[in-house]
Amino acid sequence: MYRYVQSLTLLRKIFVPTVLVIFLAAALPPYFLWFLGELVSCVDDAACTVQHNILGWGLVFPLTVSTLLTLTVFAMLLRIGAWMLFELSGQWSTQSIHADMMKSVFDVRTTFFDENPSGRLINRLLGDYGVLRIGGVVSLGDTTNGLAEVLCIGLLIMLANPIAGLLIIPVVMLYVALQLQLAPMLSHSREIRAVKIGEALHRETDLIEGRTIFRLYNKQKNLLDRIHKPYGDSLNIQLFLNAWGMLWMGMISAGYAVIVYAFLIYGLHAGLISTVLAAVIITAVFNLNSVFFGLAWDMSFLGETASHARRAFYMIDLPKETEEESRIGRTGGPAESELSGDIVFEHYSMSYRHDSPLILDDLSLRILEGKKVGIVGRTGAGKSSLMQALFRMVYHYDGDIRVGSQSIFDVDIHSVRRQFGVGPQDPYLFSGSIRFNLAGELSDVSDDRLREVLRVVGLDVDLDANVLEGGRDYSVGERQLLCIARLILLDKQYILMDEPTSSLDRKSDEKMQRLMNTVLADKTVITIAHRLESLERYDLILEMADGHLLRQGAPVEMMSVLRKQSVA
Ligand SMILES: Nc1ncnc2c1ncn2[C@@H]1O[C@H](COP(=O)(O)OP(=O)(O)O)[C@@H](O)[C@H]1O
Numbered sequence: 001m002y003r004y005v006q007s008l009t010l011l012r013k014i015f016v017p018t019v020l021v022i023f024l025a026a027a028l029p030p031y032f033l034w035f036l037g038e039l040v041s042c043v044d045d046a047a048c049t050v051q052h053n054i055l056g057w058g059l060v061f062p063l064t065v066s067t068l069l070t071l072t073v074f075a076m077l078l079r080i081g082a083w084m085l086f087e088l089s090g091q092w093s094t095q096s097i098h099a100d101m102m103k104s105v106f107d108v109r110t111t112f113f114d115e116n117p118s119g120r121l122i123n124r125l126l127g128d129y130g131v132l133r134i135g136g137v138v139s140l141g142d143t144t145n146g147l148a149e150v151l152c153i154g155l156l157i158m159l160a161n162p163i164a165g166l167l168i169i170p171v172v173m174l175y176v177a178l179q180l181q182l183a184p185m186l187s188h189s190r191e192i193r194a195v196k197i198g199e200a201l202h203r204e205t206d207l208i209e210g211r212t213i214f215r216l217y218n219k220q221k222n223l224l225d226r227i228h229k230p231y232g233d234s235l236n237i238q239l240f241l242n243a244w245g246m247l248w249m250g251m252i253s254a255g256y257a258v259i260v261y262a263f264l265i266y267g268l269h270a271g272l273i274s275t276v277l278a279a280v281i282i283t284a285v286f287n288l289n290s291v292f293f294g295l296a297w298d299m300s301f302l303g304e305t306a307s308h309a310r311r312a313f314y315m316i317d318l319p320k321e322t323e324e325e326s327r328i329g330r331t332g333g334p335a336e337s338e339l340s341g342d343i344v345f346e347h348y349s350m351s352y353r354h355d356s357p358l359i360l361d362d363l364s365l366r367i368l369e370g371k372k373v374g375i376v377g378r379t380g381a382g383k384s385s386l387m388q389a390l391f392r393m394v395y396h397y398d399g400d401i402r403v404g405s406q407s408i409f410d411v412d413i414h415s416v417r418r419q420f421g422v423g424p425q426d427p428y429l430f431s432g433s434i435r436f437n438l439a440g441e442l443s444d445v446s447d448d449r450l451r452e453v454l455r456v457v458g459l460d461v462d463l464d465a466n467v468l469e470g471g472r473d474y475s476v477g478e479r480q481l482l483c484i485a486r487l488i489l490l491d492k493q494y495i496l497m498d499e500p501t502s503s504l505d506r507k508s509d510e511k512m513q514r515l516m517n518t519v520l521a522d523k524t525v526i527t528i529a530h531r532l533e534s535l536e537r538y539d540l541i542l543e544m545a546d547g548h549l550l551r552q553g554a555p556v557e558m559m560s561v562l563r564k565q566s567v568a
């Protein structure tokens with residue numbers, strides 16, 4: 001539905017006004033060509049028209065020339081006006097399409113990104129937008145312009161001489177026939193080219209993301225070859241496309257010229273048309289010829305633009321996470337400001353997509369408010385899935401998750417997420433200052449408070465110290481502590497951490513644990529850890545296996561159980 005509304009908006013906002021303006025602009029030059037022809041033919045025609053008899057030749061000539069000049073300039077200005085109108089409205093409408101695309105991508109489920117590698121997404125968001133923004137606007141304008149010119153020239157020749165005007169019919173038929181052949185071929189090759197470029201882009205993103213690995217294995221050359229090939233292919237397709245297109249165009253022109261000249265020779269011979277009219281027709285026809293030439297290209301570009309527009313609308317129409325989040329189909333009611341109480345999973349089952357196997361299956365557990373709970377288990381046990389379930393990022397198949405007495409599925413998704421502070425596995429800092437990284441969107445935090453929190457986590461850095469993108473100029477330990485500082489400032493009641501210490505040395509790990517029992521003492525903290533030692537001071541350890549809760553107990557108990565297991 002949205003797609004059609006958008007198309008209509010496009011049509012109404014840019015197509016119709018532009019057709020009108022361009023039609024006018026296109027009509028003027030051929031009209032004056034014809035007008036001039038009529039006047040000149042008056043010179044040796046005794047029974048000539050009004051202009052000659054009333055004004056006399058001495059006046060008609062300069063008047064015609066100056067009118068012609070003025071109107072040519074006027075027509076040119078009109079064309080520029082039309083172009084600008086097109087440009088502005090194109091910019092406006094494509095920008096809103098782009099904004100809708102971006103918004104839609106923010107609102108889709110996270111699994112969408114598993115299925116669409118970043119290269120493909122970048123290609124879609126930037127490529128489709130680029131084509132719509134530039135190619136689309138220009139080709140739409142040019143096509144309209146071409147069609148208007150053909151129509152005007154046909155009409156004018158028809159006015160001058162109805163028989164000559166009939167010429168336009170076989171020509172248009174020929175054009176349509178060729179266009180029908182040409183258009184699918186052109187758009188098909190363009191599609192192939194787009195796919196090839198997409199492939200190259202995808203690999204480029206691989207290169208950007210994985211450059212360290214490629215360097216490590218000294219495989220840059222292989223990768224560069226793999227990138228260059230699709231680019232080369234896409235260029236070849238373009239060359240082929242040009243040559244092939246030129247051939248078809250040449251055929252249209254030649255066929256067209258043969259018909260016109262045959263008619264003119266016959267017309268002159270039989271006395272159906274005057275030599276002057278023949279000259280005018282030839283001039284107009286030259287114009288028409290180049291118009292046809294351009295039209296074929298423009299139409300094929302228009303086809304290409306349409307396919308990009310379809311993809312852009314596909315992006316906009318992607319199902320949003322709230323639309324396909326749950327089999328149960330509950331709708332989030334009004335958002336409650338703060339949730340409080342124990343976190344309870346009650347026969348909860350989830351998968352990543354509605355049609356994929358269950359990952360957490362009939363999981364029941366309780367995390368008491370204010371306690372520190374560690375989650376352990378082998379890789380693939382479902383630990384991270386449990387966190388994602390709390391964030392409602394997965395497909396809810398059955399059961400419930402409650403915080404206190406409130407089911408998280410009965411409130412709006414964003415207010416659920418607002419309840420949790422998250423400590424990441426790979427702590428990421430943004431380029432800017434330490435102050436910017438700490439305070440983020442919190443606007444009302446004083447520098448004193450920021451320094452205090454830095455002191456609490458035991459970091460000795462200046463608030464104005466510079467940070468490179470990703471935080472490359474800080475050690476993992478420092479980055480992790482900065483992330484903890486960020487969490488303390490955010491002051492959420494529930495804190496989720498997915499393997500926050502996996503890349504930390506023993507000492508930083510201990511520092512983190514101490515913070516759990518001091519500054520974060522009253523918070524509910526859920527930590528996934530791969531080392532049980534990182535959870536020594538926690539209140540409870542849950543061990544997961546295959547999406548179930550395998551066992552739970554205090555750290556000491558669990559350690560002895562696990563130790564016995566590894567000995568056995
Ligand atoms: N985005 C995803 N799409 C589909 N399956 C996934 C996705 N993420 C994880 N899984 C699957 O869910 C299971 C549990 O994974 P996960 O919760 O990440 O385990 P853990 O964090 O304990 O290592 C694994 O079998 C994994 O393959």
Ligand SMILES: [Mg+2]
Nearest residue numbers: 383384385498
């Ligand atoms: Mg995990």
